[in-house]
Amino acid sequence: MEKNIQELLIQLLKDSLVKLKLDSVFQEELILDFPTDERFGDFSTNLALRLSKLAKRSPRDIAISLIDSLNGQLEGSPAEGFVKEIKVEGAGFINFYLSEKYFYEQLKRIIVEGRDAHKINLGRGKNVLIEFVSANPTGSLSVAHARQAAVGDSLANTLEFIGFKVSREYYLNDEGNQINILGGSVELRGKELAGEKVEFPENYYQGDYIYDIAKLAKEKGVRTEGLGDFAAEYILEIIKKELEDFGVRFDCWYSQKELQKSAKIDSSFEFLRKNNLLYEQEGALWFKSTEFGDDKDRVVIKSDGSYTYLAPDIAYHEEKYKRGFSWLINLWGPDHHGYISRLKASVQAFGHSADSLCVVIVQLATIFREGKVVHMSTRKGQYITLREVLDEVGKDASRFFFLMRRTSSHLDFDLDVAKKQTSENPVYYVQYAHARICSILRSASFAPRQDTDLSLLKEKEEIALIKKILQFSSVLNVCLVTLDPYMLTVYLQELAESFHKFYDLHRVLGQHDALTEARLSLIDAVKITLATGLELVGVSKPEKM
């Protein structure tokens, strides 16, 4: 079966609408829902309810006609034999019940093809650039950056898996005010270390690491004017190591300093000027962002002649398109959400659609220790760093935890719970299922075979487990639509649960040969699916634990 069963059924529905002359009144796109409750079948549609008013017939009446027609169309179609029953239920829902034959065939694909069987090609090779973290190189990464890193990397993994060509990028703010302040901070700390009495301004970087950099700068004989760059480079190395240990790699570190040196900012301004989108007022240069739906126009060159933050960003994003990316995804902290409309305005000014730039706001995580909030202040250098979370909780638990809520919601992260190696901790629940399967497969010296008779899998828990495995691709689709990988963690927990329930009631080993073989194949498919999901989340898949 080339097309998936869902698409086939939708096509049959469309044909039935035409046959019943109902297609003219129903103009919307036809979709099949996954019912929340398995009692309502494998697919469901509310089509008859929605048609009721338009066609001036009762919902159940329409549903019955549709089902009649569907049953007729099914004969001889590629879906024949895969649909057990189509029923009208409730107020007029049409519910589709698939046959076991369908599930066995899909399961076989996974056993034979492995993880690739889950790959649905939704991306079709489209070039997408995901820019995330992009923290200023002025200190260690915080938990806020950690969540962005976890979300961004998993989203990138997921998009890659479903056929996009993904590039991960970190925009490096290695020039400007904050680097000057960083340099100033190092200079003052250096003087302090030399015994001078200094007044340390409140907006300078207060963290102790500044002392370390000051010492090092002295050893290397760095001159005052080079302190900012020196410190930024030093801190960047720390950030790179932190991300690496977190399992996050970037394809490109895009330097703002390099961008400034090139003529790209000027040439982007030239383009805007030609299109009458720049004007001078009160000694500053303004971008007419209101032409593209922004609340007000924005300054790009201040009256003192320097660029605002937006200026290089306009050129930077135009450059992204020129580099061949047709879809841009940016992950930002919630403090930047006011910035979305002006950046969208800027890409539109260059003729790109507003939708080609997607901004995902990653909400903050509140850290709890022993049930109490840990208060943070970046300015004072008092904040929980990615490094601390890694040291205390470890990579697996922290990456999983950061994805356990919708990206747009606040996340409470209790360090003590994440540390626990008990059932309270969902990471271990999922990993345990994987290790348990590995253990069984090991002791049976299992190797997948083509000719296994999967139709021996008849138990309720077995069928439920197969269905759960097959849901994986629709979860990937949800991740794409919501631009949020968080559903993966929900799914992994459900799949693990489904497996544990099966395991508790049915023995795999020691059955008659054919049944043991079928059950080994089933749990192998669970293993493949768990492993794939864990990889996308960025968590290890232990064979023993």
Place this chain on the structure above:
RNA sequence: GCGCCUGUGGCCCAACGGAUAGGGCGUUAGCCUCCGGAGCUAAAUGUGUGGGUUCAAUUCCCACCAGGCGCACCA
């Protein structure tokens, strides 16, 4: 003041306008002669308030209440 996000059992949450509002934690009571008990089974507690749209609203719209965040010629 304007804008964005969030209000669901003791606590944390649940993609899609649908069917008896699902799950987890915690609590209580059970389950190992048996493939890994980091597991399984069972019990109890409910949509912030007031309107509206709809055959159908936790979901959409309006107002209000509560909490968080943002509103720079900062980055």
